[in-house]
Amino acid sequence: MHGPDEKLTRLEALAQEAADAVTPGVQVAEGVERADVDAVNRREERSLYKKRARIHPKRAYGTFRQLKWLIMAVTLGIYYVTPWLRWDRGAGPDQAVLLDLPHRKFYFFFVEIWPQEIYLLTGVLIISALALFLFTSLFGRVWCGYSCPQTVWTDLFIAVERFIEGDRNARIRLDKMPWNASKLSKKVTKHLIWLVIAVLTGGAWVFYFRDAPTLLGELVTLQAPMAAVAFIGIFTFTTYSLGGLMREQVCIYMCPWPRIQGAMFDEDSLLVTYRERRGEPRAAHKKGESWENRGDCIRCRQCVAVCPMGIDIRDGPQLECIHCALCIDACNEVMAKIGRPPNLIGYETFRNLEAANSGRYAPVRFFRPRVIVYSVLIAALALLMVYALFTRDTLSLSILRDRNPLYVTLSDGSVRNGYTLKIINRKHEPRFFRIDASGMAGSKLVVMGLREPEIDVSADDIRSVKVFISGPSPAGGKQALTIAVTDTQDGRTASEATTFRGPE
């Protein structure tokens, strides 16, 4: 696709762009001024030896900016509000979403996950991963562009920066000017607000692990556990440094996802694309000039100015692009001003780009093998999980046979074995169980410390009891045996097979 000539044109274009960059404030079309901006993170400019060049993204206005505000509000809202939702489950904590690590139990609205059911969490993680694959093959890096925490918090931090220091040009001026009281107060205010956001982010995180109102009280009165304070500290640090200071570098250098995602696109994925065929040859446009025999790109560089990654979308697909679509908004605004149709930059598939070269139109194919495979896998897994969730028993029993000693010989020559029973009651009410042994003639069962083999297990609890079974010494030193617990009210029963041992 790229012959030597193309390479040359590309170099020429780059040279032209570089020349543009040093002559700011040029009118490139009626009412459109060229942005004084350089795509600092373009691969050609990003030598490993080079110091990071600061990016001052300009505010974009348009559909995608609106959508990003909305998604930011929803995702941050979910993150901050969730731990405060209450859920009355009768017994146990009344927090809707709670990861109760000390008691090894996870609460999620009406679902309670015991350690034995951790596969449900694994399932959720697998479904999330598959969903990420599905959306990536359909719409490219929408996760990166809209809902990745790195993107959301960076966006929030940039919004704060813009609120305090002004938009792009004002910020550049501020950074260049010598330190004075006004600059100092602006910078200090910005960093303070960032820190507050960072602390609140870490603060919200810990509420997922402990009753939120209680923990808030403990934090206010400085009684909070060390772990909570430490985690708030860690998250304050990471939020502040990743979202506030490092920003695009996290995506470019630290995150593995951009490297993986290249393998998940195909020619039908909708990616943020500069429609080169329509835009080239790019040139400034004079009033009244014809749009024939030229491209729609007027080299205003607004797409570069709004880019939070410091790249030029017109260079084609690149790892640094998080597909946040802000360049689409910026370009559409300009297109409207100069009276050209919108979407010179837009969501586009490789297939349609190819088709357009021969004057055809290729509609987006949503039903393709990989999309179908991902969807079927997600649906199957989701069904399986729902099935597992709703058919799980409210009672379960596990038996640990004593191995030390293996058996005890009693004075009348009979043999006694010890078993530890763990009875799990997943109902939200206390239950009463009878314990029986079956499958062995002459066996006698005694629960340690109790007269009758009947015990209560409190709501949502696990109870461990020691049970002794004695009986005649089994022939061959071994005999099969089944121990069962039965709910004395609803008759539900759980049993497990074990063995009874004696001298060989």
Place this chain on the structure above:
Amino acid sequence: MAATERDEISGQATTGHEWDGIKELDNPLPRWWLMIMYACIVWSVVYWVLYPAWPLVSGYTKGVFGYSSRAELAADIAAANDARKIFADRIAEADMATIQADPKLMEFALAGGKSAFGDNCAGCHGSAAQGGKGYPNLSDDDWLWGGSLEAIQATIKYGIRSGHDETRESEMPAFGRDDLLEKEQITQVAQYALSLSGKATDAVAVNRGAPIYAEQCVDCHGKKGEGNREFGAPSLADAIWLFGNDPKSVEAIVTNSRKGVMPHWQGRLPDTTIKQLAIFIHALGGGE
């Protein structure tokens, strides 16, 4: 000295080192790496001031906080004891029946008993109280000196043949060593003793041993060999034999006598711990 050599491609200076034509670039250290190194240096200086750090000729620098891991451990132990105090006090006051009736106290007593058993008793009686030859199994239903809670507590407290003022003592005569019985008689009485639990191998010897048993053994071991807990005389009629139930082992005991020693724990363990131990042992399955 030659002028600094610059690499053509990267424009970086070289260090001047060369190995087989390969030269080392003098690249600057990554900034994040440097920052972490400086932070570590600052951290360590602060640490030296606050915490124990430098060894001196005798002793070491104590640091402003005066921290010591030994003191921290002592504080932790004290805190743990404080936390246990509510239960420990109740255990100390309550009688055994009260403890057994209260699930919470019982749980505490069993847990405490288990750990104390592992520390103090497992050496002889085994990690699961299963005993061994000469060391009674505490989880069966055969007790030399009684298996009630009170009897177990007394045994732990005062020991057996332990030298404690309150200890219980008894001794079986060494019938062979002290020439009280002939060798043949010993074989016969041993056979009779074994016959009480149906393990005899020589019917003639059993018959001859019967009068010897009636004369020499019956006072302590009882008419039917049921034993007597007052003297710690074991039952000879059951399936449990501390030193083995083959004729040879029994003859050896009649000849030389055996007497185990159990140390007394009063004064070595707190009374509360002894109580917990008694409850734990009683609950192992054989308690009466």
